[in-house]
Amino acid sequence: MELRPGDEIRSAPRVMTRERMRWYVDALPTVEANDGRVHFSVPTIHDDDEYAKGQGLPGIISDGMISTNWILDLLIRSFGPKVLEDPGALTTKFIAPVQEDVALTSVLKVEGVQELPDGRRRLSLAVWSEDGGGRKVTVGTAAVTL
Template sequence: MSELNLQPGTEFRTTPRPMTRERMRWYVDAQPTVAADDGRIHTQEPTIHDDDDYARSQGLPGIIADGMVSTNWIMGLLIDLFGRDVTRRGRLRTKYIAPITEDQVVIACARITRVMQDPSGNRTIEMEVWCEDDSQKKLTVGEATVVRAAA
């Protein structure tokens, strides 16, 4: 991996991608399928994540993505940037501030806010992270910290 520009203000962004009905469905079915642990896909009662009529009855325009989808896309960006150390020596906290609808374009983003180096050369990188749509409306916001071991 080439050396990243680790200066405060540096931004990183993923390629824009649409939130598809199929992507939303994967998250809906994951919990009951894992809980059953019998090798089959299991579904659950209608939710705002998989049933348009139910979502509309709850005041939404249609189904919306589970918030963990955007959190996972942010984590994917961090892993692409910093490698697997993110999962061992990092922290990610997110908050969902706007629903993500079917076919909405989503971009995961990170901006370095602070870089600190300890006496042994380890660097701690603090970042603001978010997902936005193609109009730059923020959908998910949060903070991340990554510790990079000295080379």
């Protein structure tokens, strides 16, 4: 795949379901317990409507790491597992809450291409997740050496 600055790779939209949010919330206590059972988190803005409303939100919102994971998934699907090798990089910032049933699209945009002395190419990427209206909810950068 010959990518140039300005080229974009976009994922298919993925819906942020209540179930997806719940899996993420319960993952940490389950991993920490490491006893073969699912453990449930205390109420948070990511899994409890009443708690979220008590914090001034209209309802539960997604943990921002889910959209980061979806960006990483697009990187791996696009370039293979080598994106996890040195000198790869991914940095994100969560800039807007994602509510239940919102579809997100992950986007990789080539910002620069550097030819390396060993013949490989290093891509500098802008990355983000956006909702159906094009509103960015997670933004960041990535680098991939091919």
